[in-house]
Structure formats: structure tokens, C-alpha cells
């Protein structure tokens with residue numbers, strides 16, 4: 001990071017620079033009552049504390065914040081954690097083996113968002129006594145009182161772990177569970193998106209207690225993190241007031257419906273379900289970047305390169321069309337590799353071995369955004385410029401791709417503002433009209449869709 005400060009950055013500097021992902025690692029290390037995590041006006045989680053603490057953070061802050069300029073990068077962390085992993089690719093980092101498939105045992109697959117492998121591995125670790133608890137994300141029982149729909153929880157039984165199945169596109173943070181891990185001895189497995197797993201690995205590098213107790217890390221591939229306003233927007237478009245929503249299932253599976261046609265189901269307080277197709281939502285195209293956390297613009301890890309094992313969706317045919325869901329999985333730890341190969345031989349998993357090129361193909365759009373797109377954004381960045389593994393390069397993508405990256409960044413930035421304006425004025429249509437127009441322009445640029453798209457294609461062909 002090009003650092004214009006005369007001192008090492010603290011949490012306040014990371015927040016002001018738009019680089020805080022709200023992981024809660026800093027607040028988790030604060031003395032009791034000194035700092036907490038809370039939502040900002042855009043529905044993103046941020047550390048909150050007095051100005052002195054925000055200027056410096058807890059001891060060692062610059063080594064544990066995943067977006068700190070002084071923290072080890074993903075390559076260094078992976079080299080230390082997985083020194084014997086025999087394979088390496090710039091797209092997915094180090095790995096021992098790569099797989100495509102799903103859990104064959106029980107109903108893990110149908111209950112999971114994808115092929116159910118995350119919950120299966122977490123349960124297997126507990127069942128084989130390799131960990132005492134799994135740290136993962138579950139629905140909050142009282143979302144209105146708790147002010148959020150999901151939170152990290154420490155689950156100690158297979159039943160509890162299975163309650164956490166499914167992906168949550170909603171801000172969550174680690175501060176509370178990190179305090180419990182520091183207090184309560186035992187072996188823990190932590191599930192998280194790449195930047196959260198990076199924060200956990202940085203904590204493990206810096207603190208022997210976390211190193212000893214967090215014995216496994218399970219990473220989720222990540223396109224980006226959304227603000228809480230995304231869920232609010234889905235509720236508006238499904239036609240329910242957000243304060244009547246009791247539970248959210250972002251990816252409701254339905255027989256015969258392709259896995260990549262997302263449908264969200266909300267359960268209201270009276271128990272009735274309401275469902276909405278992302279296809280019909282103004283902001284339902286994930287690639288357009290609506291409500292993306294600003295820090296995600298400066299991330300270069302799509303596949304949780306620092307996790308013992310990481311999981312994504314197999315977004316290639318025939319798997320994208322299979323409504324039951326299919327994972328890709330990268331194994332980096334020999335212990336997890338052993339569990340997987342034994343279960344495969346016993347028929348408890350249905351997997352085929354693949355390589356990094358296969359996995360990279362399933363994440364082609366995410367990798368473009370976080371490689372050539374990131375190089376372009378870094379070259380344009382002013383103020384605090386994070387140091388990434390991707391070097392800045394203003395000329396990298398061609399003009400058409402530059403327009404797409406610029407449009408995506410503008411949609412991300414303006415979606416927060418427009419939703420805030422719409423909410424404050426009680427006129428959701430202000431946001432929705434803007435979102436539909438923005439999505440149409442994005443689709444014209446990215447896919448040459450519609451009349452505008454044909455015009456863009458014609459101009460680009462000149």
C-alpha cells in the first residue's frame with residue numbers, strides 16, 4: 001500500500017480508505033468494551049471505538065487486518081501453511097488435489113447451496129474427533145431484535161453444523177467468536193470467505209493461542225460480499241416489508257430449475273413463504289456488482305487460497321444446469337485430503353478429480369475482475385493504494401473491458417447511495433428505476449444485450 005500516513009494505519013484509516021471488509025478481527029482482539037462491530041449507513045459492518053483506538057487498533061493490528069499494507073499476502077501465508085502442496089497455479093494458489101462433485105451421503109447436497117461439501121467436511125471433522133467445534137454462519141433467531149439476519153456461531157454437534165448449511169450473502173463478522181476461541185480451549189474449524197480466512201490465518205501467525213486452537217480452515221470461493229441493503233432490496237422486490245421477514249434462503253433449490261437460476265425464498269413472521277427470482281430483480285445479476293462492499297474492489301483471492309480446503313460452485317455445464325448443485329473443491333491439507341479420499345472410496349462422496357484449469361474455468365468472470373480488472377483499478381487508485389499480488393496496469397484490459405470494469409465499479413458505489421436515498425424518502429422506486437437503467441446499460445456493455453447492446457457491438461466493431 002502506498003501509505004501517505006506518517007504512522008502505521010489503524011482501523012479508522014482502513015475504513016476511510018474503503019478497504020475495510022468488516023471481518024471483525026480487529027474488534028475481536030480489543031479489550032472488553034473497547035471496540036465493537038456495527039452497521040454503517042450502507043449496511044456494511046465496521047469497527048467502532050474511540051478515536052485513539054481507531055487510529056492504532058489492537059496490538060499487532062497491521063499484521064492481522066486482511067487489507068493492511070503490512071500483513072503477509074496470500075502467497076506467503078499459503079507457502080507457510082501448505083509447504084508440501086505439490087501443485088500451484090496463479091489462479092487458485094497452492095493445492096494438493098482438485099475435485100468436482102457433491103456429497104453423496106444423506107441430504108447434505110439438497111440442504112446445501114451447492115453440492116453440500118462444506119457441511120459434509122465440517123461434520124466429518126467433528127465426527128472423526130479432529131475438531132471440537134465448527135465456527136460458521138447461521139440464521140439469527142430474532143433478526144429484528146438482533147439487527148441482522150445471520151451471524152457467526154460456534155456449533156459443537158453435527159446437528160448444529162447442519163443447521164448452518166447454505167450461503168449467506170449478508171454481512172457477518174468474527175469478533176465475538178474470536179473472543180470465545182481465545183477464552184475456551186479446544187480445536188476449532190472456521191468456515192469463511194477468502195478475506196475472513198486470510199484474517200484467521202494472520203491471527204494464527206501472530207498469536208500462539210489461535211494457532212493452537214484453530215486447527216482447520218474451510219474457505220468459500222467468493223465473487224464479492226454484499227451489504228445488508230441487498231437483502232432489503234430483495235424483500236422490496238418480492239413485495240414484503242423487511243421488518244416482517246423472519247428468515248432468508250438466498251438460493252432456494254427447486255427440482256428441474258438450473259442451479260445458476262437463483263431464487264430467494266423469504267419466510268415471514270406469520271410463517272408464510274414468499275419467493276422471488278433473481279432473474280426478475282433489478283439487481284439480480286451478480287456480475288453487475290450491486291451492493292458490493294468497496295473493499296472487494298481490492299481483493300485478489302477468488303478461491304480462498306489460504307484455507308485448508310476451499311469450495312465453490314461448478315459454474316460449467318453440465319453442472320450449472322443441475323438443480324441439485326455441484327461443488328468444485330481445492331484440497332490443500334493432507335488431513336482433509338485423507339478424509340476426502342477415504343469417503344470417496346466408501347461411496348460417501350461423488351467426486352471426479354480435475355485440475356486448476358478446470359476450477360479456474362468455473363470462476364472465469366471472478367478471476368477476470370480480480371486480475372486484469374484489479375490491475376486497472378490499482379492503476380487508477382488515489383490515496384491509500386493497497387499492495388496486491390497483481391501489479392497496477394492501466395493498459396491491461398482492452399477499452400471494452402475497461403468500460404465494463406468502470407460500469408461495475410460505478411454500480412457498486414451508486415447502489416449504496418441510491419438505496420439510501422430511496423429508503424430515506426420512502427420511495428423504493430427511486431432505487432429500482434435507477435437499478436433497472438444501470439443493469440440495462442451494464443448488460444449492453446457486457447453482453448451486448450438489447451437494442452443498446454447492438455449499438456455498442458456495432459461501435460466496438462468499427
Ligand SMILES: Cc1cc2nc3c(=O)[nH]c(=O)nc-3n(C[C@H](O)[C@H](O)[C@H](O)COP(=O)(O)OP(=O)(O)OC[C@H]3O[C@@H](n4cnc5c(N)ncnc54)[C@H](O)[C@@H]3O)c2cc1C
Nearest residue numbers: 112113114115116117118119137164166168222223312313
Ligand atoms: C458472499 C459469498 C460469495 C460467494 N461467491 C462465490 C462465487 O463467486 N463463486 C463460487 O463458486 N462460489 C461462491 N460462493 C460459495 C458458494 O455460494 C457456496 O457457499 C459453496 O459452493 C459451498 O456450497 P456447499 O453446498 O458445499 O455449502 P453448504 O453445505 O451449503 O454450507 C455452507 C457453509 O458456509 C457457511 N456460510 C454461509 N455463508 C457464509 C458467509 N457469508 N461467511 C462464512 N460462512 C458462511 C455456512 O454456515 C455453512 O457452514 C460464495 C459464498 C458467499 C458466502
Ligand code: SF4
Nearest residue numbers: 020021023024026065
Ligand atoms: S478489515 Fe477487518 S481487521 Fe481490517 S479494519 Fe476492517 S474489521 Fe478491522
